[in-house]
Amino acid sequence: MPAASSSLITGGLRSAAQLIFRSFPFPVEPGLRTFGNPDRNSPVFVTANFDHTVRLVSRVLANYDCYLLIAPTGGVNVWCASAGGHFGTDEVEAAIKLSGIDKLVDHHRLVLPRLAAPGVNVKEVRHRTGWRVVFGPIEIDDLPQWLEQSFPRLVADVVSFPWRRRVEMGVGAGLWPAVILGVPAGLIMGWRAGLAIAGLSYVLSVLFALVYPRMPAQPGLPQGIPLAVMLGAASGALARLADVNLWGVIFWTVTIAAMGVLVAIDFPSWSPTDVCKQQLLCFLYPATLAPAGFLPVVDEPKCIDGCDICVKVCPKGAMSLKDNHKATLFDPQGCLSCYACVQQCPVDAIS
Template sequence: MSMNGNENQFTTVTGTLNTSAGQIPSTSAEYKSADRLAAWKARWGIHRAAWLIKPGLYALGAPSAASPVFATANYKLSFDNLRRNLKGIDSWILVLNTKGINVWCAAGKGTFGTLELVRSIMETGLEKLLEHKSIILPQLGAPGVAAHRVKAYTGFSVTYGPVRAEDIPEFMRLGNKTSPEMREVRFGFFDRIILAPVEFVQFGKYILPAALILYLLGLKADAVLAAGALLAGSVLVPAFLPRLPGRSFALKGAAAGFSVVAALSPLLDFDLYQFCARTLIYIPIASFIGLEFTGSSTYTSLSGVKKEMRIAMPAQALALLTGLLMLAFRRLL
């Protein structure tokens, strides 16, 4: 499946298992350096679309008819995260076709959904393979799957497992029950900072060339400020999210942007007028990028984002325009 043709370096398929439902590819809990490199590349957006896992049923270890079934998405990071946490647990892994998207995003879109799960259960002949009729889903699959409908269509009962695969052994020890901690999505420093590369690359591909052009035009200070606004919105916002003021992401981005412009100002040869104009130009850019981080956050609602965008977008545009007019006005004098 991998476009760059080096799929064999990964621990996706390690062999086959002969079962009553035919030959099932087997996988392992082993996590190699090639898998780690793939995860790193995916986070930086390199060949992201290539990290697809073939949908279908996989055997991990030596599963029997009594072994548990875990469902996941056909995104390499999701699949790897599940299997590496199933060390010593003989089990079946059912990979749904989510078009290479992780479980939570796919559930939001409905591709990790009731119909795909029902189709997968039927197509893989899971019923013939097992003596039980239950399947464990990651809790974050719940926005796409109606457990009672799956039961009505297939007879399989869905149990929602923990949010994080690392809690699976403890979940099983508790008799397939989640604790409140296992059910709660976190958004700690590490969870946030691993998202920074994606944000940085997404906006860097426009802002860094623009900064280079500014630099070549002799506008060195503006080149530095443009890069600073990019850093503020894409790195400082994720890193310092709880410490930045307000609940609005646009406001947090603006605050990060202001900090960067203020921190850089001693290095820049600006008078107060020029400083104000630059502030009005670069803060909205940081604010805009900060607002985009709502898409990566784990707690923002659509209603909330709509509300803050109605205020933030015109404010950002107005500030940017005012800043540019201030600079143009001064040139004309």
């Protein structure tokens, strides 16, 4: 088989595995990679050592003469790692010092992914290493335009959550209900029932991901309970119509209702736009450095006139400047409690 086809198949299989087992880390070796023929003025980019991310970033950087530092983030993607405390100042410092990048370039400027802002304190990186951090765009596909038009300025950018992303999340999120409900179902009712439950878990998870932005209730139990009641009632009625015995009716009603609750309470914690809004999950599995429900408060006397770093760095566009040029959280509903504004304020005016 030609090498190009073989690497295409390998890449496809890796992507599929990383999609299905999305909640597991997929690390690659941290360190330095070079693209093209970099010289002493070439840009230095930094990313997380999550295999999927490194492949996406490498595809774009292959068009430039540059360096890429892969930081040791435990094989976790940029946003989850930075918000969860695995892609912070220590990891950037380690990437700089272990790579020897100091000896390869004359400048001291790193381009970091925007979604590393919750974890990486740029003041502290500069203090410890002498390197200046600039944040690029949120999406790697926007990097060429940013380099051409804005580099090295910080420009406002917000996360979007198009249907394709939600479907990917839905596939990843389907694993837990498939395992938690499919395995016991298989043991109790036989392998066909187990497979049916696992398959239904994926179908429901993807469908839920598609309609999620239009769900009327708040994420979590307010969405999960009505969904569970509807699904449980429908599956119980279908089982009854199919002449299943009483035990079977109870089994299908309870199992499908449980599936509805699991999918509804788990999915928001996977969503880039609702991360850590789901209080129960965020309590059990803290996804951000900030406590669940954290909302930033600006200390106005400390806030610098003319500064708008927190406004630009917010991935939801939830901060703005008031008429008196002081920053404020104008959209508390939109705030993800991601901590980026707190981390990046140059005078620690946000808490």
